[in-house]
Amino acid sequence: MLVPTRILVPTDFSECSGRALHQALDIANEYQAKVFLLHVVHEVMDFTGLDFINSEKMIQDFKGNEFVWAERSLKKQLESFPQANDLEVETIVRRGIPYVEILKVCEEERIDLIVIASLGKSGIARYLIGSVARNVLKGSKCPVLLTK
Numbered sequence: 001m002l003v004p005t006r007i008l009v010p011t012d013f014s015e016c017s018g019r020a021l022h023q024a025l026d027i028a029n030e031y032q033a034k035v036f037l038l039h040v041v042h043e044v045m046d047f048t049g050l051d052f053i054n055s056e057k058m059i060q061d062f063k064g065n066e067f068v069w070a071e072r073s074l075k076k077q078l079e080s081f082p083q084a085n086d087l088e089v090e091t092i093v094r095r096g097i098p099y100v101e102i103l104k105v106c107e108e109e110r111i112d113l114i115v116i117a118s119l120g121k122s123g124i125a126r127y128l129i130g131s132v133a134r135n136v137l138k139g140s141k142c143p144v145l146l147t148k
Contacts, residue, residue: 002143004028004113008036010102010132013073016117018080020147024115025083027145033113034088037078038105039070040098067093099135106142114144 009024011017021037028035074091078084094101106114116133137144 002113003031004033005031006036006109006111007033007113007115008038008102008106008109008111009115010038010040010098010136011074011077012039012098012117013077014117014119016119016148018077020115020117020145021077022081023145023147025081025087027113027115028087029083032087034090035084036090036092036105036109036111037074038092038094038102039074040101041066041070041093041095042098043095067095098132099139102132102136103139106140112142114140114142116144116146118146118148 004027007024007028009017009021011021024035027033070093071091074093078089078091092105094105102114102116105111114136116136118133133146137146
């Protein structure tokens with residue numbers, strides 16, 4: 001029987017991700033597990049050809065602001081779940097391809113359960129990028145709980 005001690009919850013701040021976090025917190029509460037709440041800033045744009053960005057400092061400032069926004073958003077998402085106050089929760093922000101970073105964090109943090117939403121933010125990006133959940137399922141070495 002699986003008794004998780006380290007649970008990873010990737011989030012894109014969608015309603016579905018919120019439900020996955022709620023389930024993960026319930027499981028963590030049951031087993032006194034540590035929760036890792038992860039947001040991956042998707043690296044999509046290449047800024048080098050844009051005329052209005054004329055310095056490396058501007059690019060770094062922009063990228064830095066994404067991290068600040070993501071960290072604040074993680075804390076805000078956690079605030080809507082009072083049960084998180086009784087658990088050990090670590091927030092992580094990474095930059096890259098979401099499923100690749102999720103799988104890296106699993107290895108680095110010795111995750112034994114991933115709780116991930118089956119659907120994230122909608123729109124054309126979902127079809128161009130592919131399903132993060134599907135790629136996590138294919139690449140994960142630990143159990144994955146897929147939520148709706």
